[in-house]
Amino acid sequence: MSADADTAAHTPTIVLVGHGMVGQRFLEALADRGVTGRARIVVLCEEPRPAYDRVQLTSYFSGKTPDDLSVVGAGFMAEHGIELYVGDAAASVDREARTVTARSGRVFAYDTLVLATGSYPFVPPVPGKDARGCFVYRTIEDLLAIEEYAKTATTGAVVGGGLLGLEAAGALKGLGLETHVVEFAPRLMPVQVDEGGGAALLRTIERMGLGVHTGTGTQEVVTADGAVTGMRLSDGSELAVDMVVFSAGVRPRDQLARDCGLAVGERGGIAVDELCRTSDPAVFAIGECALAVDGRVYGLVAPGYEMAQTVAAVLSEGAEEAGDGFTGADMSTKLKLLGVDVASFGDAHGTAEGCLDVVYADSRSGVYKKLVVDREGVLLGGVLVGDADSYGLLRPLTGTVPPVSPEQLVLPAGAGAPVALGPSSLPDDAVICSCHNVTKHAIGQCSSLAEVKKCTKAGTGCGSCVKVIEKLLPAPTDRGLCRCFSYGRSELYEIARTLRVTSFAALLDSHGRPEARGGEGCEVCKPTVGSILASLNNGYILDGEQASLQDTNDHFLANMQRNGSYSVVPRIPGGEITPDKLIVIGEVARDYGLYTKITGGQRIDLFGARVDQLPAIWTRLVDAGFESGHAYGKSLRTVKSCVGQTWCRYGVQDSVKMAIHLELRYRGLRAPHKLKSAVSGCARECAEAQSKDFGIIATANGWNLYVGGNGGATPRHADLLAQDLSDAELIRLIDRFLMFYIRTADRLERTSTWLERLEGGLEHLKDVVVHDSLGLCDELEALMAAHVDAYRDEWAQTLDDPERLRRFVSFVNAPDAPDPSVRFVPERDQIKPDLTFLTLEGVASR
Amino acid sequence: MTTLELSLSPGSWMAVCEESRLTPGRGVAALLPDGRQAAVFRDRSGRTYAIDNRDPFTGAQVLSRGLVGSADGRPFVASPLLKQRFDLETGRCLDDEEVAVAVYPVRAVQLDPALS
Numbered sequence: 001m002s003a004d005a006d007t008a009a010h011t012p013t014i015v016l017v018g019h020g021m022v023g024q025r026f027l028e029a030l031a032d033r034g035v036t037g038r039a040r041i042v043v044l045c046e047e048p049r050p051a052y053d054r055v056q057l058t059s060y061f062s063g064k065t066p067d068d069l070s071v072v073g074a075g076f077m078a079e080h081g082i083e084l085y086v087g088d089a090a091a092s093v094d095r096e097a098r099t100v101t102a103r104s105g106r107v108f109a110y111d112t113l114v115l116a117t118g119s120y121p122f123v124p125p126v127p128g129k130d131a132r133g134c135f136v137y138r139t140i141e142d143l144l145a146i147e148e149y150a151k152t153a154t155t156g157a158v159v160g161g162g163l164l165g166l167e168a169a170g171a172l173k174g175l176g177l178e179t180h181v182v183e184f185a186p187r188l189m190p191v192q193v194d195e196g197g198g199a200a201l202l203r204t205i206e207r208m209g210l211g212v213h214t215g216t217g218t219q220e221v222v223t224a225d226g227a228v229t230g231m232r233l234s235d236g237s238e239l240a241v242d243m244v245v246f247s248a249g250v251r252p253r254d255q256l257a258r259d260c261g262l263a264v265g266e267r268g269g270i271a272v273d274e275l276c277r278t279s280d281p282a283v284f285a286i287g288e289c290a291l292a293v294d295g296r297v298y299g300l301v302a303p304g305y306e307m308a309q310t311v312a313a314v315l316s317e318g319a320e321e322a323g324d325g326f327t328g329a330d331m332s333t334k335l336k337l338l339g340v341d342v343a344s345f346g347d348a349h350g351t352a353e354g355c356l357d358v359v360y361a362d363s364r365s366g367v368y369k370k371l372v373v374d375r376e377g378v379l380l381g382g383v384l385v386g387d388a389d390s391y392g393l394l395r396p397l398t399g400t401v402p403p404v405s406p407e408q409l410v411l412p413a414g415a416g417a418p419v420a421l422g423p424s425s426l427p428d429d430a431v432i433c434s435c436h437n438v439t440k441h442a443i444g445q446c447s448s449l450a451e452v453k454k455c456t457k458a459g460t461g462c463g464s465c466v467k468v469i470e471k472l473l474p475a476p477t478d479r480g481l482c483r484c485f486s487y488g489r490s491e492l493y494e495i496a497r498t499l500r501v502t503s504f505a506a507l508l509d510s511h512g513r514p515e516a517r518g519g520e521g522c523e524v525c526k527p528t529v530g531s532i533l534a535s536l537n538n539g540y541i542l543d544g545e546q547a548s549l550q551d552t553n554d555h556f557l558a559n560m561q562r563n564g565s566y567s568v569v570p571r572i573p574g575g576e577i578t579p580d581k582l583i584v585i586g587e588v589a590r591d592y593g594l595y596t597k598i599t600g601g602q603r604i605d606l607f608g609a610r611v612d613q614l615p616a617i618w619t620r621l622v623d624a625g626f627e628s629g630h631a632y633g634k635s636l637r638t639v640k641s642c643v644g645q646t647w648c649r650y651g652v653q654d655s656v657k658m659a660i661h662l663e664l665r666y667r668g669l670r671a672p673h674k675l676k677s678a679v680s681g682c683a684r685e686c687a688e689a690q691s692k693d694f695g696i697i698a699t700a701n702g703w704n705l706y707v708g709g710n711g712g713a714t715p716r717h718a719d720l721l722a723q724d725l726s727d728a729e730l731i732r733l734i735d736r737f738l739m740f741y742i743r744t745a746d747r748l749e750r751t752s753t754w755l756e757r758l759e760g761g762l763e764h765l766k767d768v769v770v771h772d773s774l775g776l777c778d779e780l781e782a783l784m785a786a787h788v789d790a791y792r793d794e795w796a797q798t799l800d801d802p803e804r805l806r807r808f809v810s811f812v813n814a815p816d817a818p819d820p821s822v823r824f825v826p827e828r829d830q831i832k833p834d835l836t837f838l839t840l841e842g843v844a845s846r
Numbered sequence: 847m848t849t850l851e852l853s854l855s856p857g858s859w860m861a862v863c864e865e866s867r868l869t870p871g872r873g874v875a876a877l878l879p880d881g882r883q884a885a886v887f888r889d890r891s892g893r894t895y896a897i898d899n900r901d902p903f904t905g906a907q908v909l910s911r912g913l914v915g916s917a918d919g920r921p922f923v924a925s926p927l928l929k930q931r932f933d934l935e936t937g938r939c940l941d942d943e944e945v946a947v948a949v950y951p952v953r954a955v956q957l958d959p960a961l962s
């Protein structure tokens with residue numbers, strides 16, 4: 001530890017206890033205001049991982065990983081010099097000495113202490129509550145434990161029918177359990193909805209197959225051998241269940257504050273003033289652990305964010321300049337799960353004096369809507385069950401007189417008079433995103449949803465405002481490829497094919513947007529059209545005008561790396577390679593000092609070649625029998641294989657032989673996006689064929705063909721297209737499939753997204769390529785045959801032609817000079833790019 | 847024969863290469879006497895442009911290897927690394943107002959074969 005107190009210029013220290021959603025927002029607010037540069041910031045984070053999106057916790061069960069849920073930007077802590085202690089909690093506070101002692105024994109002196117310790121789930125003190133099979137629903141660890149236990153369970157119950165309880169019930173149902181909900185109050189979601197809403201909700205939830213028990217409490221958790229076997233309810237009935245999730249409300253985590261003598265509320269919560277100061281002015285409390293001046297503890301994230309902003313403002317500008325601080329917030333909520341829309345906002349229970357209700361109820365369809373207005377017609381709040389589409393719109397209208405009558409607002413679309421109420425009728429200062437307090441005006445400054453999210457954060461919280469945001473943005477006006485073409489890729493393909501267009505300039509000048517004709521095109525359409533022309537004409541891609549269309553990587557038949565050097569990837573069909581060839585790769589890499597790595601595609605990548613070295617490197621590779629691996633092209637990458645029948649005791653076909661055959665057949669085929677394949681020798685699937693654009697799995701009778709698989713950012717399992725094919729049938733079907741895809745897909749659309757979008761989906765695809773419903777198959781096969789015939793290795797062709805080789809120089813005016821800016825430094829016995837050197841502005845040639 | 851020349855300071859020109867070395871729509875890099883690098887381009891209509899070769903977003907000397915395009919009638923090059931576009935006439939980055947690269951005057955000089 002440094003003796004920082006002794007140094008002349010004392011750097012103030014802010015200690016944050018609790019790294020939840022509000023804690024992280026507080027850190028961001030400090031960074032935005034430049035406080036991170038002036039103060040030392042220490043964060044104690046009790047959970048085993050940095051802050052994550054608790055609001056979206058349940059999405060873990062629909063495939064989000066804990067990493068997806070993180071709310072901390074990569075590099076955020078390092079960039080702002082924040083010290084984060086993950087897995088270490090504050091154990092005690094000494095306010096006299098101004099120190100915090102952590103469970104690990106670390107002691108931190110603070111000038112300012114901020115408590116953001118959140119809440120803990122309340123578990124009613126019923127017998128059996130600690131048995132094996134009892135859970136709460138608050139952290140990622142809770143969900144992991146629930147998921148694990150559910151594997152051996154068949155029935156579950158959730159104690160508590162509030163917002164979170166219903167989310168938890170949805171999750172149990174999703175895990176395949178028969179699920180019950182037990183709620184003490186006479187209706188579900190008692191805090192948010194009124195009686196009528198509760199009744200509509202009950203019907204919908206029961207229809208989904210959940211057992212609902214309202215108006216009854218949990219008396220005991222019945223156990224055998226320390227594990228849950230059932231529940232006894234206060235109405236005398238018993239439920240046989242294997243697991244219980246308690247979701248009976250939360251309590252503020254104020255123990256740390258109590259122990260050090262800070263004022264807390266009668267029913268818990270660390271008491272704070274408008275500026276979130278506790279009874280000790282050096283200590284603040286924010287988020288769910290704080291008892292706000294209006295006497296409430298807010299169990300929602302938006303009020304916590306406001307508190308975080310308030311404290312950051314106090315710390316950077318001082319109490320006088322910090323504005324009004326936090327005086328209270330509205331409790332609007334929308335349930336996100338279960339397929340039922342439930343929302344409540346503003347004064348949902350109509351507690352204001354003299355207010356009126358406008359109600360629409362349709363118990364058949366489970367729809368219930370209530371709006372609360374005052375005598376002047378000002379909208380005060382409402383409850384929406386079964387159809388909450390108008391939530392995003394009504395919430396911002398709260399506090400105003402809506403432009404149409406409340407009756408019209410609750411009627412379903414199509415019933416009664418048409419309602420001309422869109423987001424455009426909202427006032428400019430209406431808050432559209434309540435999670436991030438973003439107004440309609442601020443959203444109007446942006447032109448796309450991505451921009452809105454980036455600039456205002458709106459839509460990145462609970463997401464319930466996204467629909468309204470989309471309506472506020474200018475409609476995506478056309479589906480054209482880019483600013484040069486109003487046609488999409490597949491339309492351009494058809495134009496080029498039927499009109500036999502063979503040059504980009506001709507296509508642009510005849511079919512481009514009027515304002516783009518005669519121009520240069522752009523970085524989007526040039527490579528796209530280049531790829532279409534290559535798919536249709538099968539020629540060498542770097543001659544004449546074609547040369548100007550290719551992306552940089554195609555232009556140099558190699559992939560550019562971050563320092564301007566290139567990678568070299570020879571094709572290794574099926575991943576099979578002889579020792580002699582391996583030695584050649586090793587020798588080339590050694591002689592040119594290239595970084596060598598086995599790729600995820602079962603081949604070897606050599607990194608760090610200068611553009612002027614590429615021809616010499618490839619000369620040696622081509623001489624040894626290698627070809628381009630097309631790692632740069634939107635074309636076939638690899639056909640991975642497992643070792644298959646030849647060696648493997650389970651194999652039923654020769655998967656390596658088939659993989660090599662397919663890789664050689666489709667190599668060099670230009671497509672809308674890259675193509676990947678794999679062949680497994682049996683159903684154990686060691687080659688991961690079902691994650692490929694076309695994947696093949698051997699059966700005792702032949703081959704099963706799967707299509708439309710994808711790894712990458714949005715993985716998709718491939719769909720089975722046909723079974724038990726012979727070698728010839730398999731190849732014919734793949735020929736048709738690939739050509740149909742090339743013909744109809746959009747730019748940069750992998751087969752997975754294409755198949756998802758294809759009208760009629762897999763069935764339609766089967767009709768076209770298996771049953772030839774469009775009579776296209778002959779043509780598709782002929783196109784593929786033409787490709788196979790015309791294939792030439794691009795690198796061999798390039799090396800054969802001095803004219804083509806002329807572009808491979810670093811400098812046109814000094815062909816022999818290597819580029820001095822491409823430099824490397826050593827790492828683990830190999831090289832890596834010298835990036836520090838690149839950041840020096842205006843580097844000279846030394 | 848037509849030679850492309852580039853000006854580093856007013857009034858002084860240095861030869862870069864023959865015009866025919868430039869494929870319309872693509873660029874080449876030239877090494878300057880002080881160690882800097884220039885990216886020289888030619889568009890479909892035969893106009894030539896030169897800007898600094900260093901991509902300010904990554905520090906790599908690669909702008910000459912980007913794709914040439916036009917937007918609203920103005921020519922640009924898109925960096926091959928992270929695709930930011932630079933106006934070839936002004937050097938201004940079209941995707942980030944605060945960034946620009948240097949621009950060099952270029953001219954095509956017709957050498958009379960009889961004299962050369």
Ligand code: SRM
Pocket residue numbers: 559560561567568569597598599600601602603604605631637638674676691692709710711712713714750
């Ligand atoms: C080298 C390699 C990583 C490695 O060291 O293992 C790699 C490297 C790159 N991948 Fe990859 N991918 C590599 C295997 C994979 C795999 C695994 C596989 O093929 O089995 C995947 C997931 C499978 C899939 O694609 O479905 C993969 C999914 C991606 C994606 C996401 C694609 C998607 O549909 O979501 C991209 C981005 C893109 O293409 O838009 C990408 C893009 C890239 C690029 C081209 C990024 C770029 O533009 O610079 C990298 C350049 C490679 C180079 O310079 O040579 N790479 N990449 C692997 C080369 C395999 C090969 O031999 O050709």
Ligand SMILES: Cc1cc2nc3c(=O)[nH]c(=O)nc-3n(C[C@H](O)[C@H](O)[C@H](O)COP(=O)(O)OP(=O)(O)OC[C@H]3O[C@@H](n4cnc5c(N)ncnc54)[C@H](O)[C@@H]3O)c2cc1C
Pocket residue numbers: 017018019020021022023044045046047054055056057058088089090091116117118119137138139164167253256286287288289298299300301302304333334462
């Ligand atoms: C399933 C679920 C769904 C939800 N849905 C919504 C929703 O739709 N809308 C909405 O507005 N809200 C929702 N919430 C509530 C929302 O998540 C909370 O309001 C919000 O997370 C509160 O943030 P916080 O930072 O105050 O507390 P937390 O996120 O609970 O963070 C507090 C952190 O402090 C840590 N901590 C506690 N004591 C110590 C200590 N002594 N030392 C170090 N660390 C400590 C805790 O481990 C925790 O990580 C939901 C909550 C759950 C569980």
Ligand code: SF4
Pocket residue numbers: 642643644645648649650651652655680681682683684685686687
């Ligand atoms: S997929 Fe089957 S044949 Fe291939 S290696 Fe695995 S177990 Fe063996």
Ligand code: FES
Pocket residue numbers: 432433434435436458459460461462463464465466
């Ligand atoms: S209202 Fe929650 S993200 Fe906008």
